[in-house]
Amino acid sequence: MNHPLRPISRASIPAALHKAERYRIINDPWSAESICLDVLSVDENNQEALVTLILSITDQMAPGPIAAALRARALLSRLDDEYKREYYAGIISERCAKAQIGAGSYRTGEMAYHSLIEAMGHFEKAEALRPAGDDSAILRWNTCARLLARDASLAPREADGPVDPSME
Numbered sequence: 001m002n003h004p005l006r007p008i009s010r011a012s013i014p015a016a017l018h019k020a021e022r023y024r025i026i027n028d029p030w031s032a033e034s035i036c037l038d039v040l041s042v043d044e045n046n047q048e049a050l051v052t053l054i055l056s057i058t059d060q061m062a063p064g065p066i067a068a069a070l071r072a073r074a075l076l077s078r079l080d081d082e083y084k085r086e087y088y089a090g091i092i093s094e095r096c097a098k099a100q101i102g103a104g105s106y107r108t109g110e111m112a113y114h115s116l117i118e119a120m121g122h123f124e125k126a127e128a129l130r131p132a133g134d135d136s137a138i139l140r141w142n143t144c145a146r147l148l149a150r151d152a153s154l155a156p157r158e159a160d161g162p163v164d165p166s167m168e
Helices: 010-025 029-042 047-059 065-076 082-103 108-129 136-150
Strands: none
Touching (some): 010 029, 029 047, 082 108, 082 136
8 A cells, every 4th residue: 555755844844853853862763764754855955854864774773783874874975064974974883883782693893893993984084074163073983992992892803813824
């Protein structure tokens, strides 16, 4: 059964975005995502809706961090500011790492390590581009560094064993 979506008015966009933030706060990211899609159907370049959509998607990472990360990353090119593209790319990688840590399955420490290192790279680039007085990228970089320092299981894959020089 097909139920065509109903468009919202341009005048309702600020209130809709406020509702989307509230849905994120009460841990209903799916509803926030839906609202952002409604806003973007009326105003396809609405930067606040794009950012909230990216965050709403990453709020849903627990069951499938890689798929959610790919969906969120696909939106980055629509952000009109290089700083925001780098900053939110870092957020996506950081949240992916946290979801991987929470999954606790085989080799999640290795995968989360690489996601955190990727996030830190994006935050470094964002730091160089940040507006005056905005240390958000530094705060996120420090969070990733502390996660890595706190958990020894967050490490790159070790070699499968000692290398025998006679085999080279």
